[in-house]
Amino acid sequence: MSLREPPPHARASFGVGGAVGVVINMVLFVMDIVSDCLLAYVLWQQAQTDSTNIHVSSEPITWFIITLCIILIPMVVINLFSLLWYSQNKQCLGEYSVLHKMGKCATVQRVLMHLLLLGPLVRYMDILQYGIKMRQERKHVEMGMMRGSSAIMRRTPRGEVYAVLQMVISRDSAMLDMMHSFLQDAPQLIFQVFLLYRRPELITGTLQESPYTTAVQVWKIALGVTAISWSLVTYQEELRRSVPGKMKLTFCASITCLMWRAAMVASRVLAIGSFAAIYAPEGARTALTVHLREDGSVHMPFPIVTACVLGAHWLIMVAWIHAQGTNFCSGEEEGQSQPMLEFLYNCVMGLVHVFCYMNLKDSPSRRRMAFFYAFCLIENTAMISVWCVEMEPHLSVWFRAVMVFSVEVLWMVGLCCLIGYYAFLHPDKDNLGSSRNTASWRD
Numbered sequence: 173m174s175l176r177e178p179p180p181h182a183r184a185s186f187g188v189g190g191a192v193g194v195v196i197n198m199v200l201f202v203m204d205i206v207s208d209c210l211l212a213y214v215l216w217q218q219a220q221t222d223s224t225n226i227h228v229s230s231e232p233i234t235w236f237i238i239t240l241c242i243i244l245i246p247m248v249v250i251n252l253f254s255l256l257w258y259s260q261n262k263q264c265l266g267e268y269s270v271l272h273k274m275g276k277c278a279t280v281q282r283v284l285m286h287l288l289l290l291g292p293l294v295r296y297m298d299i300l301q302y303g304i305k306m307r308q309e310r311k312h313v314e315m316g317m318m319r320g321s322s323a324i325m326r327r328t329p330r331g332e333v334y335a336v337l338q339m340v341i342s343r344d345s346a347m348l349d350m351m352h353s354f355l356q357d358a359p360q361l362i363f364q365v366f367l368l369y370r371r372p373e374l375i376t377g378t379l380q381e382s383p384y385t386t387a388v389q390v391w392k393i394a395l396g397v398t399a400i401s402w403s404l405v406t407y408q409e410e411l412r413r414s415v416p417g418k419m420k421l422t423f424c425a426s427i428t429c430l431m432w433r434a435a436m437v438a439s440r441v442l443a444i445g446s447f448a449a450i451y452a453p454e455g456a457r458t459a460l461t462v463h464l465r466e467d468g469s470v471h472m473p474f475p476i477v478t479a480c481v482l483g484a485h486w487l488i489m490v491a492w493i494h495a496q497g498t499n500f501c502s503g504e505e506e507g508q509s510q511p512m513l514e515f516l517y518n519c520v521m522g523l524v525h526v527f528c529y530m531n532l533k534d535s536p537s538r539r540r541m542a543f544f545y546a547f548c549l550i551e552n553t554a555m556i557s558v559w560c561v562e563m564e565p566h567l568s569v570w571f572r573a574v575m576v577f578s579v580e581v582l583w584m585v586g587l588c589c590l591i592g593y594y595a596f597l598h599p600d601k602d603n604l605g606s607s608r609n610t611a612s613w614r615d
Contacts, residue, residue: 186303186338189423194303197349197406198296200399204357207392208243211364214385215239235367242363246355247289250348254291255283257344292352295345302338306331339414346410349403350524357396358441358527364389364396365445366475397441401433404528412599419599428593433528435586436545439552440527443579447555448478450562474562482526485551490522496540498532545587552579 219232285294309331327335368389405426412418421429498518524530529544531537556579560572 186306190303191300193406194296194299196402197345198293200395200402201292201296203395204399207388207395210388211392212236212240212243214388218385231370235370238363239360242356242360246352249355250352251286251289251291253351254295254344254348255286258282261340261344292345292348295341295348298341299338299345302334302341306334306338309334343410343414346403346407350407353400353403354524354527357399358437361393361396361400361441362445362448364393365441366449369446369449393441397434397438400437400527401430404433404530405429421599422597425593425597425599428589428597432586432589432593435582435589436528436548439579439582439586440548442575442582443552443555444478444482446559446575446579447481448475450474450559451566481551481555485526486522489525490518492543493518493521493525493532496533541590545590549583552583556580 215232215236219236282291282294285291306327309328310326368386371386405421408429409421409426412420494515498514498521521530521532525544529541531540556576560576563572
């Protein structure tokens with residue numbers, strides 16, 4: 173009889189580090205909501221102020237509406253998915269589901285919280301609750317019948333249930349956080365960088381208005397980069413936790429991963445946002461309208477050009493992921509295949525790969541990572557170079573040089589953190605170079 177790996181929840185633990193991580197998630201979620209509300213408010217105030225000036229276009233109202241849509245639509249989607257997964261877990265896991273442990277009153281409270289778009293916050297509270305209960309449900313078990321034999325701490329049967337609950341909720345919460353990051357934070361980052369360029373007097377230091385709007389936008393950008401990188405690291409840790417035999421990330425490894433993700437995302441966002449913000453020629457009504465030049469040529473607004481570039485990038489990524497032969501939605505053990513669901517999964521992961529890399533196969537991924545980051549470097553360099561040339565009449569040389577330098581240096585910082593993580597801090601670093609057939613650079 174062969175020995176098998178224990179189930180993932182058998183290794184589950186919930187200490188101070190886990191509690192701190194959940195608290196950080198809760199703080200980031202609350203700060204994200206507060207920053208969203210402040211951002212919507214200051215843009216609305218700006219739109220109301222500009223609407224009183226007959227010489228100002230109606231663009232501020234458009235920017236406010238777009239910002240509001242980027243805030244609300246992803247929140248609705250995330251909370252709908254959260255409710256759906258609660259229901260699915262009850263059907264699939266039975267007594268190991270959260271809803272099975274609740275009365276009608278608690279269930280109604282959770283539904284109300286999701287209707288208020290606060291579903292992720294409820295999940296964080298569940299993780300804390302079941303993590304604490306999991307620690308409390310332990311007892312000493314004697315290893316022998318003789319007096320004085322050693323004893324070990326083991327979870328009670330109820331503690332095992334709490335361990336499964338905590339693991340399932342943590343996994344779903346990590347997935348929801350990542351979805352929230354790429355459905356809301358990533359588009360919001362690009363759009364707010366775009367809006368900052370719409371006020372050149374801000375860059376030249378001649379802005380006479382209140383700086384509160386700019387301060388909130390910059391805060392939102394910084395918070396968004398942090399939230400995206402944190403969600404990726406959290407998802408990576410949950411993936412490793414759910415796979416038997418995978419070691420946890422150390423504190424230094426987590427920090428290095430955070431810096432790698434943050435630097436790469438910041439470089440990508442600056443390049444895309446700057447490219448989209450290239451000014452329309454004089455005579456164009458708005459930044460989103462096609463303009464006919466005096467020589468008869470058509471000027472395509474750069475926000476639309478940017479959307480086309482990102483759309484082409486997404487298509488390339490979807491085809492590339494499909495060529496890898498992913499099997500996320502296929503039950504290999506049961507011999508089942510679900511090509512439509514697999515294709516949908518590849519489309520969603522293609523959206524993630526617009527901004528950052530994720531290893532989707534448990535196999536060596538050096539070449540895949542090299543291809544992706546080289547592709548993004550070329551794309552980022554091309555976009556920021558076009559921006560630098562096109563914005564020459566509007567912005568000073570020093571500012572354009574700083575932006576180009578920032579995009580390239582941030583990418584290099586991210587690359588150095590990536591190499592440092594895999595070379596020195598990866599839990600499986602000893603296998604990455606020794607066994608070519610079995611080593612995996614899976615995050």
